[in-house]
Amino acid sequence: NGKLVAIGDQNGTVSLLQVCDSLAVQQSNEKLAISGMFERETKREKNLETRSKEIARKQQKVKQQMVQQKSQETDEQAA
Numbered sequence: 001n002g003k004l005v006a007i008g009d010q011n012g013t014v015s016l017l018q019v020c021d022s023l024a025v026q027q028s029n030e031k032l033a034i035s036g037m038f039e040r041e042t043k044r045e046k047n048l049e050t051r052s053k054e055i056a057r058k059q060q061k062v063k064q065q066m067v068q069q070k071s072q073e074t075d076e077q078a079a
Contacts, residue, residue: 003024008014 002018002020005017005019
């Protein structure tokens with residue numbers, strides 16, 4: 001019993017694996033569960049990307065504020 005699965009990699013190596021029936025035959029709720037997982041991960045990835053952009057904007061704003069502050073300090077010292 002079982003099914004054969006061929007798996008290849010970047011190097012061109014192909015491996016042939018035998019998997020048991022419980023891994024080869026789709027369960028009744030499996031498609032729905034996998035779809036839900038992919039949807040959650042897609043949302044998570046978008047949220048992480050948005051958060052990363054927010055952090056980068058905040059860091060840029062802090063840098064600009066520091067440059068302005070140094071500029072003001074330099075102007076005050078020159079006066």
